[in-house]
Amino acid sequence: MSESMRSILLVDGNREAREGLAVMLRKHIGCVVLESQSPAEALEALQDQDISLVITELFAPRQGGIELLKQVRADHPQVAVIVSVPYGDRDSVVEALRRGAIFYIHSPYDFEEAVIATARALEHRDLLVHQQKRSPKISKSDGFHGIIGQSPKMMRLYSILEKVAEDGESNVLIRGESGTGKELVARATHAYSPRKGKNFVPVNCAAIPDELLESELFGYVKGAFTGANQSKIGRIQYADGGTLFLDEIGDMKPSLQAKLLRVIQEREFEPVGGVKPVSVNVRIVAATHRDLEAAVAEGRFREDLYYRLSVVPVQIPPLRERKEDIPVLIEKFVQVFNRGRKNALKGFAADAMAALLEYPWPGNVRELENLVQRMSVLHADDWVSAADLPEKYQVPGQVTGEAAGAAVVDECVEGIGEENFDFNTLVSDFEDRLILKALTKTGGNKKEAARLLNLKRTTLIEKIKKKQLEAEVPPEEFV
Numbered sequence: 247m248s249e250s251m252r253s254i255l256l257v258d259g260n261r262e263a264r265e266g267l268a269v270m271l272r273k274h275i276g277c278v279v280l281e282s283q284s285p286a287e288a289l290e291a292l293q294d295q296d297i298s299l300v301i302t303e304l305f306a307p308r309q310g311g312i313e314l315l316k317q318v319r320a321d322h323p324q325v326a327v328i329v330s331v332p333y334g335d336r337d338s339v340v341e342a343l344r345r346g347a348i349f350y351i352h353s354p355y356d357f358e359e360a361v362i363a364t365a366r367a368l369e370h371r372d373l374l375v376h377q378q379k380r381s382p383k384i385s386k387s388d389g390f391h392g393i394i395g396q397s398p399k400m401m402r403l404y405s406i407l408e409k410v411a412e413d414g415e416s417n418v419l420i421r422g423e424s425g426t427g428k429e430l431v432a433r434a435t436h437a438y439s440p441r442k443g444k445n446f447v448p449v450n451c452a453a454i455p456d457e458l459l460e461s462e463l464f465g466y467v468k469g470a471f472t473g474a475n476q477s478k479i480g481r482i483q484y485a486d487g488g489t490l491f492l493d494e495i496g497d498m499k500p501s502l503q504a505k506l507l508r509v510i511q512e513r514e515f516e517p518v519g520g521v522k523p524v525s526v527n528v529r530i531v532a533a534t535h536r537d538l539e540a541a542v543a544e545g546r547f548r549e550d551l552y553y554r555l556s557v558v559p560v561q562i563p564p565l566r567e568r569k570e571d572i573p574v575l576i577e578k579f580v581q582v583f584n585r586g587r588k589n590a591l592k593g594f595a596a597d598a599m600a601a602l603l604e605y606p607w608p609g610n611v612r613e614l615e616n617l618v619q620r621m622s623v624l625h626a627d628d629w630v631s632a633a634d635l636p637e638k639y640q641v642p643g644q645v646t647g648e649a650a651g652a653a654v655v656d657e658c659v660e661g662i663g664e665e666n667f668d669f670n671t672l673v674s675d676f677e678d679r680l681i682l683k684a685l686t687k688t689g690g691n692k693k694e695a696a697r698l699l700n701l702k703r704t705t706l707i708e709k710i711k712k713k714q715l716e717a718e719v720p721p722e723e724f725v
């Protein structure tokens with residue numbers, strides 16, 4: 247979708263305020279701004295128009311805006327929502343964020359704040375749209391033997407892989423952090439190469455104990471060691487004509503490195519306990535997340551083997567450097583984990599997607615895949631919202647309940663010395679907030695909530711009663 251086609255729906259009963267903000271958004275964001283004066287009018291507009299973002303005031307009573315937010319989340323989950331909240335109305339901030347608003351802004355509007363929040367919300371939204379409307383030419387990439395991603399960095403990787411695959415002979419060294427897809431890439435180089443009719447044989451050098459790795463790789467002859475009652479061919483021979491994938495090559499001990507070098511240089515080796523050389527023709531694709539150059543410098547990895555293996559170096563970028571791939575990866579994993587399920591996960595709503603785009607992904611694509619799998623079990627037949635994500639994904643920078651909490655504290659501190667500042671009320675409010683948060687987290691389970699708060703269960707129950715908090719938590723959460 248082109249930028250000029252992005253539409254924002256601005257919902258505010260105050261015509262002057264609405265028109266003022268609309269002018270600023272048109273000027274600074276450069277997109278279509280539609281205006282509605284009530285939640286009902288907004289819902290109609292949402293039916294007829296292709297809206298990317300809704301900015302709504304909460305209306306009096308505030309349930310008007312919250313209802314609209316709930317409806318958008320239910321019927322148009324990929325539309326992002328920003329709520330505008332009167333200064334100091336902490337309850338509304340927390341409720342709106344809990345209900346799935348992506349950001350909040352203040353009313354009366356601070357134009358600079360509103361423009362920044364809108365631009366950020368649209369950035370997230372554009373990534374979703376980009377994922378859905380990708381061009382057919384680019385979508386060819388997700389046919390690259392299951393490797394998903396259309397970021398410029400991945401596109402560059404595919405063009406290298408295409409050349410590597412066509413060549414079929416040169417050894418390849420794949421570098422990348424854990425979980426970036428090194429094995430997937432190794433399989434792709436085999437599947438697209440002239441060797442594809444023969445075996446692809448993966449060996450994880452770090453997972454097999456040193457004393458076993460030699461016989462696994464090279465095989466052994468009968469009587470080579472106690473228990474070798476018959477000869478066995480090794481994985482190198484099994485890969486003859488095909489591809490041998492040596493994962494975690496940096497962990498291979500020096501004596502095996504020498505034997506592997508001979509396989510590359512002379513295309514032959516002797517099985518353990520054997521004297522007759524065996525000829526093989528294998529392409530070696532090796533992978534490591536270690537600093538192999540440092541290992542060479544320190545004498546832990548043979549320099550000659552390093553050069554033989556790294557004829558074509560392939561670097562896979564970490565997920566944090568290609569966040570635009572996150573929506574398309576999520577879409578693919580949702581499809582995969584929904585397969586064969588009656589209650590399919592509907593997807594990730596805009597606020598959840600926004601949170602995931604902010605997260606640094608230390609475990610890369612593997613971590614993302616695991617998260618989608620977990621969500622597909624826990625939220626079958628539903629959309630995943632930011633509040634459903636495990637805590638660590640609700641990172642600072644994304645305006646979540648936690649960030650709102652911090653903002654609330656800051657706001658309180660600012661108020662010290664003011665005429666109506668009241669220590670006891672503020673502390674009591676903060677206590678309420680902690681208790682409600684813990685109860686929400688535990689679905690209303692008081693025993694669990696007490697554990698989270700490190701309070702005695704009886705103390706918590708007493709506080710809930712005294713503060714009459716039960717009424718404030720949505721009843722469905724008290725299971």
Ligand SMILES: Nc1ncnc2c1ncn2[C@@H]1O[C@H](COP(=O)(O)OP(=O)(O)OP(=O)(O)O)[C@@H](O)[C@H]1O
Binds near residue numbers: 424428
């Ligand atoms: N670009 C991608 N598209 C689709 N799935 C991916 C992609 N990258 C990784 N995955 C998936 O993530 C998981 C981890 O990938 P893989 O095992 O290839 O990573 P790795 O870099 O070899 O990890 P490690 O170094 O820990 O062995 C696999 O299930 C793989 O299918």
